Amino acid sequence: MRRLDGTTAIVTGASSGIGAATARMLAEQGARVIGGARRVERLETEVALALDVTDPESCRAFVDTAGPCDILVNAAGLALGREPFDRSSEEDERAVFETNVNGLVRMTRLVLQSSLREPGHIVNTGSIAGRWAYPNGATYIASKFAVRGFTRALREDLLGRDIRVTTVDAGLVETGFSVVRFRGDEAAAKAVYEGTRPLSADDVADAILYAVTRPTHVVVDELVLMSIDQSSGARVHRRAAD
Template sequence: MTSLQNQIILITGASSGIGTACARIFAGAGAKLILAARRLERLQQLKDALIKEFGIEIHLLQLDVRDRNAVESAISTLPPAWSNIDILINNAGLSRGLDKLHEGSFQDWEDMIDTNVKGLLYVSRYVVPGMVSRDRGHVVNLGSIAGHQTYPGGNVYCATKAAVRAISEGLKQDLLGTRVRVTSVDPGMVETEFSEVRFHGNTERAKTVYQGVIPLTADDVADVIFFCVTRSPHVNINEVVLMPVDQASATLVNRRTEK
């Protein structure tokens, strides 16, 4: 198993859900963390908690990955001690709405495409060249079962996650000949703020998504990511699709009357 001690790991969307779970598991392994998100107050709370528990070094970036100039500035002005990023976790992403395509919200589409596709591309474009020049590194892109199977009302969200899958594969091919690894981790149902964001803060509607099901947790996904990045340097886990036992596909879910 490859040690993560003192490796520099950049996690986008680190202020909640899978991003926060990744920060915790990597902190426990002694990594140095660059935590990026829009909500600086949340990041500061996470930083304080992780330093208290693990005594590691953490650098915070208040960053909206949709803003290309901000991404360029954030990466290019990293202090020298933080600039050689070993692992990039492209976790920032969201889903908006569950409308039929012909009734969809333009703003919802913009939010998803700008964050899930363009944001991932911007961060990768500014981080990966350094990995190539050092001939080492690992990019982990957070995809989704939605990138494999389209479901009713999922149209544009599914399209963005299919794009993540294609970008991951394309990047892996472009990096052939280097020792930079690329992994796509594609979960099914995970109980985070995901559904709350999708339904624009409607917590009651969000709860119904997981009713009668034991979904994956953010820690489950972080555990899989941790496995992928700690394999021997000659091993690349291309793609992992993980779902709860109660889910067989994007649309086939077994709902129990009681958990």
């Protein structure tokens, strides 16, 4: 695996789950990692900066302070609620789109315009929710379809530049994600993974590291990762308890 010594990586959403695991693995591979999240006290990166991707001023200050970088991993994201669309709220819809779509697009634009060196690499954490719909997740699903569309468009617009773009689209991953989705209800969050062998944050970070450490002319365009117990957005096999 190619070492990343001498490179700088920005990881958004580095305070938990996939972002935290990715930040750690990039650092182990030699990168200087700048992590961003709202809960700055949870960041364990070499450089830890407060970042709220929904706030343009926060994003601008983050990118200015971070300085030049070679890798951007857009891992900040969330889902809120798990109900049929006609029972969902506009407030949740705004938060999800502001974070997953506008926040990711905003950070990508700022980094591209002011700090990404070439050869550079942008990695988006999409989701299998950006490939298949499942019941009771319309807002989140729509946001991840948008991320996939944006990633494809970015590949087109950056053709001819020395900038790779990758989307890593995972299925069930056991992180803080479901606790946030169920607003702190740990039992409801746990039930999502019950009877399955879900992916871990490290499994997804490992896939991101794979993409980043290929030779710089090799683009890992899309990586789709699922647990052995999942076959699509809506189909999960639950094993009986022993």
